[in-house]
Amino acid sequence: MEPFRKVRSIALPLDRLNVDTDQIIPKQFLKLVQRKGFGKYLFYDWRYDEKGKPKEDFILNKSIYKEAKILLARRNFGCGSSREHAVWALMDYGFRVIIAPSFADIFYNNALKNGLLPAILKEEEVDELFKYLSLNPQTLFTVDLETQKITLDDGRSFSFQIDNYRKNLLLQGLDEIGITLKQEDRIREYEKRMKSFLIPKT
Numbered sequence: 001m002e003p004f005r006k007v008r009s010i011a012l013p014l015d016r017l018n019v020d021t022d023q024i025i026p027k028q029f030l031k032l033v034q035r036k037g038f039g040k041y042l043f044y045d046w047r048y049d050e051k052g053k054p055k056e057d058f059i060l061n062k063s064i065y066k067e068a069k070i071l072l073a074r075r076n077f078g079c080g081s082s083r084e085h086a087v088w089a090l091m092d093y094g095f096r097v098i099i100a101p102s103f104a105d106i107f108y109n110n111a112l113k114n115g116l117l118p119a120i121l122k123e124e125e126v127d128e129l130f131k132y133l134s135l136n137p138q139t140l141f142t143v144d145l146e147t148q149k150i151t152l153d154d155g156r157s158f159s160f161q162i163d164n165y166r167k168n169l170l171l172q173g174l175d176e177i178g179i180t181l182k183q184e185d186r187i188r189e190y191e192k193r194m195k196s197f198l199i200p201k202t
Contacts, residue, residue, distance in 0.1 A: 001115045003173035007143045009069035013133045020080030025089040039092030073100040078107025119160040
């Protein structure tokens with residue numbers, strides 16, 4: 001997993017409440033077993049019409065946001081079923097940060113496990129950001145995990161909370177497998193000791 005320290009990018013404002021995982025990645029696209037390849041299906045039913053043609057009025061199809069790595073969302077983002085594919089789709093598309101007032105618990109945990117930062121701000125702060133982006137869509141955001149701050153080009157900053165354990169894992173680029181591998185020598189020694197107990201003495 002790639003270490004997360006700082007992201008600087010424009011932010012794509014998705015002004016919808018209760019965005020669920022079936023909207024993020026519809027169920028018909030869950031056949032892939034690897035984590036890559038889901039980005040083209042992200043928000044598929046919102047992005048495309050019944051003929052597969054991009055909908056011009058959907059924000060993800062606007063060229064200005066093509067390189068956005070930050071998604072600004074409303075409360076309860078990632079609700080619904082527990083599919084990890086939703087996080088994979090967001091990351092495969094290019095997003096590294098989701099800013100919202102709240103997240104569904106399972107989505108929040110899946111995001112952190114995969115290196116996607118879910119940054120929680122107060123609802124009034126998210127409102128302020130949506131209003132600001134409506135007038136200044138090309139504003140650059142800097143999301144700094146070490147300082148836990150989101151800073152705008154005009155100097156305003158917003159603080160977000162994350163527990164130290166999760167924060168350190170993101171900074172080091174470690175998932176659960178990576179944590180285990182860091183203890184490889186101790187695991188090998190333990191297995192060696194256990195083996196000596198299990199082999200019958202002659």
